[in-house]
Amino acid sequence: MSPIIYDPQSHRYRTLGNGLATAIYMFLLAPLLVAIPMAFGPTTSLAFPPTDYSLDLFRIFLTSPSWLGPLSESLKVALASMAIAIIAGVPAGYWIARHEFMGKSLISGVILSPLIVPHIVIGLGLFLYFSYVRISGTTLSIVLGHVMATLPFVVLMIVAGVNKLDRNLEFGAELMGAGPIRMFLTVVIPQLIPSLVAAAFLAFLMSFDEVVISWFLAGPNTITLPIKMYNELQWELSPVLAAISAMLTAISLLVSIVAVALRKGTSVDI
Numbered sequence: 001m002s003p004i005i006y007d008p009q010s011h012r013y014r015t016l017g018n019g020l021a022t023a024i025y026m027f028l029l030a031p032l033l034v035a036i037p038m039a040f041g042p043t044t045s046l047a048f049p050p051t052d053y054s055l056d057l058f059r060i061f062l063t064s065p066s067w068l069g070p071l072s073e074s075l076k077v078a079l080a081s082m083a084i085a086i087i088a089g090v091p092a093g094y095w096i097a098r099h100e101f102m103g104k105s106l107i108s109g110v111i112l113s114p115l116i117v118p119h120i121v122i123g124l125g126l127f128l129y130f131s132y133v134r135i136s137g138t139t140l141s142i143v144l145g146h147v148m149a150t151l152p153f154v155v156l157m158i159v160a161g162v163n164k165l166d167r168n169l170e171f172g173a174e175l176m177g178a179g180p181i182r183m184f185l186t187v188v189i190p191q192l193i194p195s196l197v198a199a200a201f202l203a204f205l206m207s208f209d210e211v212v213i214s215w216f217l218a219g220p221n222t223i224t225l226p227i228k229m230y231n232e233l234q235w236e237l238s239p240v241l242a243a244i245s246a247m248l249t250a251i252s253l254l255v256s257i258v259a260v261a262l263r264k265g266t267s268v269d270i
Contacts, residue, residue, distance in 0.1 A: 024153030032249060039246035041239065057243035067240065070228040077139060077214075077224060078207040081146035085154045085203045088147070090196065093158025094188060098167075112152045122148060130217065137219025145213040150203040157202070161195030162188070199253045209248075 001262055039057055041050030061067050078257035096108055097264035114122060126145050165188065173183040189196075225244070232238045 006028070008144065012063060027156045035242050035245045036249065038242040039241070041242070057240050059249070061240050061243050064240075067225075067228065067244075070223045070225040073222055074208050074225040077146060078204045079140050080139075080143045081207040082200055082203040084143065084147045086196065086200055089151050089154030089199065090158050090189075091184075093155040094162050094184065094192075096155065097159045097162035098170075111155055114149050115152045119149065119210075119212040123213040126213065127216040130265070135215060137222060139222050142214055142222060142224065145217050146207040146210055149210060149213055150206050153206065154199040154203055157195050157199040158192065161192050166189050198240045201258070205252060205255060 037050055040053045040055065041057070050083055092111065096104065123145065126141070126148070127136055130141045130144075135141045169187050170183055171192075173187045174180075177188065210228060211224075211230055214224045214227055215230070218224060223231075227243055229244060
């Protein structure tokens, strides 16, 4: 076994890199360190540090119809768009990963195009199109817009998951007489559970937080929570925003913990 040679220059570069990474993480976490304490502050104004602590801001958010309506709308839109993105993205990702067919690059490019097209362009285009077909301002239009934004991420995660699967198991199922659909449901899907969970959670969080596309497509009766928060920032700096920010942070953390726990409970490494 060769001896370990200490390289002072490499050590300095590694220390510098670790310090830079730590500084970046602290910069990204700084807004949370300010917003979360303010969520437990007074109801009259935003103050950091808070002059006193209470749960009044959370109570106002959870009991006010003006906030519960947008929250309910965001939950409906996020769940619906997540379901549609998973139903469409899983077979699409598997087909792209496993098969070669004419126009594959074109189809893949169309599916993944929302990753590079600005959301403001997507929102404007969808607004004009949905206005023409008379569904603009409805929950359906927001769901379809969010599906367009989340589907590329679902497809990418499924493609990555499929590429790590043992293809011999699929061949074995086909040799034993299983048709393509039965093979997909009984062999592929169980192995893709970690990727499915991760893709579903990501699609839900992205849809729940989406504001640009929602801004173009929402109507008077379909205001989502991010749009409501943005309106409050424009017209009045409501202290309730700090409580909502803290709750959204907690939900994101909880979703991440659940995703990690489910991943550890499966034998497939993603």
